Amino acid sequence: MASSSEIRAVLFDYGGVLAEEGFFNGLRRLGREQGLSNADELPRIGLDVVYETGYVTGRGSEAAFWEQMRRRTGLRGGDAELRWPILEGFVLRPGMLALVRELREAGYRVGLLSDQTDWLDRLDERDHFYQAFDDLFISYRLGMGKRDEVLFDQVAQTLGLPPAAILFIDDNPGNVERARRHGWQAIRFTNEESLRGQLAELLGLSPHPNSIE
Template sequence: MTSRRFSVFLVPAADDRRWAEGVIRELAARYDAPPFEPHVTVYGGSYDTDADLEPVRRALAEAAAGTGPITLRVTGLGVTEEYFRSLFVAFGDEPPLSRVHEMVKGAVAADSGHVLMPHLSLLYADMPLAAKEMAARTVSLDRQEMRFDELKIVAPDPVTGWSDARRWQTLFRVRLGAPAKGVKAVLFDYGGVLAEEGFREGLFELARRQGLDPIALHGAGMEAVYESGYVLGTGSESAFWCMVRERTGLRGSARELTSVILDRFVLRPGMLELVRALRAKGYITAIVSDQTDWLEWLDRRDGFFREFDRVFNSYRLGKGKRDPSLFDDVARELGIDPRDAVFVDDMLANVVRAESRGMRGIVADGEPQLRRELKRFVEV
């Protein structure tokens, strides 16, 4: 088994994040360099399976619960010949950051030997040191300290590595100083809540094009995605479409049919704004979706995983929302009691199952209604 790399990032709070993002974008454009998310690397290591990261997630959740936002003292700008430390903001050693580093170090199975060097990079570039020094002189560092309010676990693309920042994947995130009482997490379905229901609308469109009964095709698709095992990661896309074609007379290759489905999953901007507002208040946010590997393709297209603390996808879990114990698993993974979570879905049956495990539930019927219902449980 090949080990994968991961890093723990400390992410700047709103005002400092906006400043850093602006500088990174400007420098990237000027020097034809890649843009990336501003962060301080707390720890870097490797893992073989997702289970290997569970102690790290618990350590970060514990660290977040035990401290508020972390403020780091700015000591100046620095440059090196190293690609990932081409130009950076340097920080002094601060006990809260060191404690988080030590907590992660104590949680990993084997210490990588990572040395904490607090800095926030502003440029990744292969260029002479003198050119980097010149670039540093163009940066207006107008602050004596920076504030950070989020911890996250990030993994690079397994092929391109850390060099392709667009393909970094967030595996876990937690806000520092989350609410201590009442609801702590808001869990969202994807299709029909965060995005248009592409599976239904895509099948309806295929039925229209081929003169089939749209209700019958949608029903056959819903059953086939489970019976083929595709939604639980035990079957393939081709097996799913083969089953649908045999039962309905649908025509077309798997690629052609899937394209129609995926094109109709369109993110709802207002919902992402709601998620950001919840996270700004300190609530945990997560996706809980019965989806295939299409969800990961959609994230590569639209980049929405980064907006959430966790993503729970049936394809990766081997368990879907038809099994009520899934909601126990989700609560346990988030380190909360099920009673501390609100679950939002557009299907009543799924909400009923979540409520049977102690969660509070909302059946989504449009964004205005959802926002009204959510205000019964959270401050947003």
Template sequence: MGAICRLSNSLTGITMRQEMPGYMKRAVVFDFGGVIAEEGFREGLKAIARANGLDEVVFFEGARDLIYQTGYVTGTSDEETYWQAVRLRFGLDESDENLREQILKRFVVRPEMLSFASDLQKRGHTTGLLTDQTDWLYQLDREDGAGILMHFQFVFNSYDLHMSKRDKGLFRYVEQTLKTAPEDILFVDDNPDNIQMAAQRGWKAVLFWDYKTLKEEVVGFTTND
């Protein structure tokens, strides 16, 4: 590994690392729902369950499984197919538009997380978004006045890649695309199963709890050479 020149920023505690020959920058990769934004999918499904007199846990787990089983989350089917499967299983009669709205309006973006991602990038680190999302992600990005995806150098969306975080191959693909070794990738997610998958690949995986705790983890990772 080549030499590394450090420029310390005393205000944030994050070290800016300038790339030298043979050096590969470290990367910080974020989940979307539950990290960059509130977990709109889970909370939206629970709201739909309450409105229809259904058990929240049973409905959430069933509707979550269907988004994988129908192929919507990996872009091999469309939203209409997904909601039709949900309606058939649970006896709903609401339109696709109404069901979608219950979910999208609950993906409330956390501005401090977007600022944090942009700040990391300015200091020379690679940033990415790794999410099991559908085309809803792009609707959210269009409707957000300040923009969401512009804060990340790389966006890995299961809908486009036809792979989800349940697939080990997705993590290998991210490594290859970032041209970064597993141990130089820090991954932030709110789902313990995804954290386990990343850790098995050798990534530093952090279960998201809150912004303050995450910042401490990232600062330690980006300054530890």
């Protein structure tokens, strides 16, 4: 890990870090509610399809995504009907948003780095979290996701920072490893308490949430 004097920017994943994981949980919920025998496989299939159709990188449409999901899994229902449980499942974690604000007030540049579709804009309209960040790096806008390793170099260039000055927080071990391969500092998120403990050691941040609203 870098020293606190080296780190200048902290980037957060959205689903599974800043918010509860709505995509995987929502697809699993849909499968179970519809009585599909492959319900527990829907998250894996959905992840493949959202990339294969190009929806997550802004190169394909939501309609194409759901069409493929219906064909490959047996899901039933219109696009809006299927979308709803996913958006509902993305529940913002107040403690994590408070942490973002603490870091920003402490002088760190804070950003969102997430593989998300245009659903993220809908979620921001509902929860108003974009305003807490200095930078937004969203796969739907970038035309690439965290599976594409060049993304990490391009984000560093956009920030105008050396890789070692960037700390990335993600719950996906593959994304964490890819970030590290490109010289970033990275923490695999498991829970808020553990993350705060690691940030206290690394950045001198308080291990206890403050009262920022």
